Amino acid sequence: MKNENELETKTIKNNFFKDKKNIAIIVLLFLLFCVSCAYIMPTDVSRYENELTELNNQITYLQSQINNLKTENATLKEEKTKLEKDKNNLEEQKNTLESEKQELNKKIDELAKAKEKEENSATLAKSSSSQLSTSATVTNSPSTNTSSSANNNNSQMVWVGNTGTKYHKQNCRTLKGNGHQITLQQALAEGREACKVCY
């Protein structure tokens, strides 16, 4: 039984390969496959190549953009450091100005206090001056007395010699009985001074 089966398969194979039609069909199929490969593959390859070049272009473009962004980032960082420095400087200036402002406020307060004190003292002085004025009115009469004595002085008579730049009392020994009488006012007007012997 086994031998018979083997024989059958062998004869079938032989028959298949012996049939030239079958071989021709196989060859044709193979050629068709090859042709189809030759037509389809290059277009695909070229398409993929195009896509690849496009992707490469995109990559280079993106890399350039990355570089640009890096440079921008660097410049922005520099600007940031600059701005931070400026900010620090401005904060320092602000602090100094605030301290100056505080000092000025202190001065203003001091001046206001001084002004208040002055006003208080002025009011005190006013009250005291009013008191003084009352006392002045009280002491007014003696002052008028002194002014009257001054008038007496003005009308006082003195003696002057024919020579010399002094004025004397009547009995001065330097006059030796000479000289004449003028008012003290006139003697002072002439630039005369009191004699050291008699005055």
Ligand SMILES: [Zn+2]
């Ligand atoms: Zn004299």
